[in-house]
Amino acid sequence: MDLILTIILASLVSTARVFVVIGLSILTGWGFGYISIKSKVFENVYVALNEVFESVPVIAFFPVVLILFVNRIGGFVGVELASDFLVFTAVVWNIWIGIYQAFKTVPISMIEEIENLRYGFLNKLKYLYIPFSMPRIAANLIPSFSDAFFYIMVSEVFTIGSTSYSTFGIGSLIVKLVRLGMWNYVSYALLILGVIIGGSVYLLREFSTYAIARYSLESDIPIPRTKQIQRYVAKFYSPIIKPTKRIRYYFASKYTPVRGRKERGDYDYYSKKEIEQRILKVLGSIIAFLILGIIIYSSFSLLTSITYAEWKYIFSNTLEIVYALAYDYARVAVIAVLSFLVALFASYSIVNHKKVEALVISLIQMLAAYPAPAYFPILFAVTYGIVYRFSGTLTTEFFVILLGFLSTFYYIFYNIWVGIKAIPKEIWELMDNLGMNYFQRIRYVVLPGTLPYIITGLTSTINSAWGGLMIAEYWPNIVEGKSLEVSHGLMKLLDLWTYQGNLMLASWASFIFSLFVIVFSVVFTRNMMNLSKEKYVIEEGIYAA
Amino acid sequence: MLLYEKIIKGGKVGRVLEAVDVGFTYGKREIFEKISMSVGNGRIVAIVGPSGVGKSTLLRVLGGFLRPDEGKVLLMGKKVVRPTPKIMLIHQSIVTFPWMTALENVMLGLKYRKLPKELCKTIARQMLEMVGLEGFEDFYPKELSGGMRQRIAIARALAADPLVLLMDEPFAHLDELTAEALRRELYKILFNVNSTLKGVILVSHNLSEVVELSDVVYVLNGRPATIVAKIEIEMERPRNPRDQKFYYYIDVLNDTLLYKGEG
The missing domain is CATH 1.10.3720.10 (MetI-like)
Known part of the structure; x- marks a missing residue:
């Protein structure tokens, strides 16, 4: 019975790992996607690297992962990060390039509308760019989930020389059970994993249908009404939501021209917008040069270190x-x-x-x-x-x-x-x-x-x-x-x-x-x-x- | 009860395609019922009616693309149960294959006839010449205008040696000048000596197009739709849109459509 519980827990840990990595890819994708449409320098580096890394299979990252995470960081954290990084490299490129393409293809009329309403950086993301990227993200979710699960199985346990490294999860547990010849527990593990994967795929499918119905510009799929779920979620999370809302309102009242406040003049708006544009441009260039610098430096130090x-x-x-x-x-x-x-x-x-x-x-x-x-x-x-x-x-x-x-x-x-x-x-x-x-x-x-x-x-x-x-x-x-x-x-x-x-x-x-x-x-x-x-x-x- | 009716002398013109008491239901909604109509030899028959009444659905039932829930469709006396190259459909959205040249697009209409490749090429060239596209054989559809693409679609349909052509608002996506030029040539193209074509059924919203082209007009209206009028257009070809009689027929069609619209 204890082993069954361990199997369930291990399956849930692996699934959580997959979802965290996918979530991280989406969050970073929104950030990099937005910077790349504002900074040409960053866009060039970002798209080129994406194209290169997308065509390189995940296993090519394996030695890098072992050297960097296992040898340099080491310990539980190193192995955990190595496993997560491998899964990250399996899913991230598709998601990043999908979001970038979505951001690049936002219709000009929509951008003009949002400019017209004087939306700031976060509101632009929230009301235009993020919703617009949802169908592309939805299309990538199930393949990314499959990819991530494929690699999580092999990256939860690996051997270098005489040392075997493993992190807790269903992949490492199944390997252990196979080694011990506990075939009945292997089949329980596969069954439990099947149920969890089935449930996850079902949820992802539902989300994809919803995202395409709601966010696609041209879709015949009816939008499901989710008021009841929203009410439940709102009730459940209200203690968490309330303080963040308060903070948001504070900043909103301080920095945005709302009803009852003195309307800023056109000159103010444009100067604020220009500052935002310039910050993003500079930030984009800095990140781009930083990435290039790291690549050049590591290549150089690697080449010179070899006798x-x-x-x-x-x-x-x-x-x-x-x-x-x-x-x-x-x-x-x-x-x-x-x-x-x-x-x-x-x-x-x-x-x-x-x-x-x-x-x-x-x-x-x-x-x-x-x-x-x-x-x-x-x-x-x-x-x-x-x-x-x-x-x-x-x-x-x-x-x-x-x-x-x-x-x-x-x-x-x-x-x-x-x-x-x-x-x-x-x-x-x-x-x-x-x-x-x-x-x-x-x-x-x-x-x-x-x-x-x-x-x-x-x-x-x-x-x-x-x-x-x-x-x-x-x-x-x-x-x-x-x-x-x-x-x-x-x-x-x-x-x-x-x-x-x-x-x-x-x-x-x-x-x-x-x-x-x-x-x-x-x-x-x-x-x-x-x-x-x-x-x-x-x-x-x-x-x- | 038909509002306007002039009986076509069926025996004289012969019935090529005929619908007998045809009804069609989509899900739980009955689209049309008890539709009986026919197209005679050498005739162009038009179907008009308000948007959403079921004109295009009726056309697909006549072509064997959809099975009627009641009644039957007969081609030269034989029951139509599936799509056949003997009844060719020309779509409202012009269909050409972007990876094929104009000639290859037309040759596609000849595949089912299993002719030698050289003969297929010769026939396809003749068809393109017939629709006025001589010299454009090696052009890809995207290098041609909308009107020229529709000519390719017509040539491809004619290459299949059909007995009946079904045209679903064939000029809807063309500009008025191009559409008018194509309309003027259409009768000559369709019923030329080399063509096996015996009849055409046309669906259109454009009443002056209907009067210009057709010999008989069926007016579809109501829910479920039925044929509320059958009007014979008796005018010499080519028809002049400034002719008094032309205006008269447009008025008759308008009155018929509006009458049922109010009811």
Whole structure:
């Protein structure tokens, strides 16, 4: 009974960790988003870094995390921060860039209206920018939640050299239970985690629907009335709310021109506005230069701290790293193609059957948020015999690809599903009318019409596949007496070097890996995205002047 | 009881598409009931009525996109149960595929006929020429004006060799000058010697467009909607909008719509 309570508590702690990290990403996103629309210098640095870090998979941060948080800070706080930071890097870029894009696309008429009413910085955020960013945040919530859970499972417990670090949570608890062979408690843990994840996904879905209905400029979804909930919340939190309200009113009465107070002249207003603009510009520039300074300084100090012998050592391993990376790119390609095909045919099949669609989407959202590393050992134990009979020597590759698929399929599925949903009704009617068959529809309309969505989904799928490979390529003792280990693969090398405490080589491999990923992103992803945005926007097929 | 009625000599013109006592319900709301209408050979039939009365829904029932809850739709005597290239719908919002050239867009209408690719190209070129887009074959829709895009949509529909064309406010998104130019050419384009087209059903809000183009007008009104009037336009083509008779028909249509509106 005590263990069950511990499982419940651990699941709640992990869930709380995820929500805190997502909340922190949103709060910082609003701040940075606002500064970036006011300061050009900050905007340039912010957007560029976001683009780079968004294309770098989370695992590339692993050695940095270990060096910075575990070695330098250390102790309980260091391990806790390391775990939180990994989850943060998994969710933050999408949320930040989403908020930034929302802030950049606020209609000029709305900005003029709010300027006209002489709103200050906080009110502008509260009444215009934050509500306007809500649909984008809502769209990112469930994928971010899934991502965060995936990484919280692997970051709650990790080993460097002979030391194993762990922080309390469901991830570390499941690992412990598996090691002790307490399989009945592992299944209870998975069940309890499933219930908590199911509940969280349900709440996030409700919130997303509400946010889109209420804050989207064009939405047919009716806005749910929540007066009763509001009343309850107000009653429950009133002791907390009241003092903050009092403080707010005090500042409001002091600094804003309200009824009954002497109206400030135009000159005053503009000078106040100019001061605010200048502060934000200066602040933005300072932060931007600070970030650049830190990057340059750390790169410089890192490069100068490495001795000649160490350079020689890491260079001698570079060929092996590149060779292993080629193996992993082949695996990622298989995962991406498999995910793409399943996503395309599955989403096309469900999109015109409303009940099936609702059921499948709910199931997939649940499954996506359910971290694959938690249930994979059970799947492995149950299916190993059958898979080995059919795959023989390729059994390891099969399981590696399977875990990669399970951890990443959802991204492309969501994107293609949304893309097919966005095909205008008129085009469906035209396809029916022209008597087009299944493959003609896919070839001439669905594939080109959803290309921007496919590219976005494929990019996320490829980026996330690395996380799955990182776990699957080197998993000692996945179940009693059995290990999962590939012969060649960069993710295995990263795992192995981290495990052996060879952080220098692990960092070098991460650096080379990041370089390849960035070049791939610039050369392939960006060009494909530009092409698809230029030519393959199905909404442009409808001319309604 | 119809307010104005002049019986078309059905036997003479032949019934290409026919709706027999058709009714349609959306959720719990009955949109229309007991609709009987037909389009004869070489005729343009218009459906008019106030906004939201169910004109576009009726058009989709006639095309087999929606199944009627009562009655049936017949094409050359055979029941229509699903969309078919023999009844082509042209949408109010002009539909073209942005990743295909004008020629490729028209060729899409020929896919179901499974013809050799070269023959498809030749037919598509002929269709584009017919709608006045010769020389624009390799242009993408976004490089063309709204009127030209609608010509592509018409060419694509005609390339499918339809017997009936359903046009859902086809000029609603065009400026008045472009719409007028297209209206003037439409009859010639639709019923040319190379076309298999036998009849057209047009939904419109624009009464002068209706008088200019159609041979018969069905007026839809009420809740659930029924046909409250059927008016035959007896004027030579091309029709002059300054003609006294033209004004007379517009007045008749206006009176019919207003009469039911007050009731």
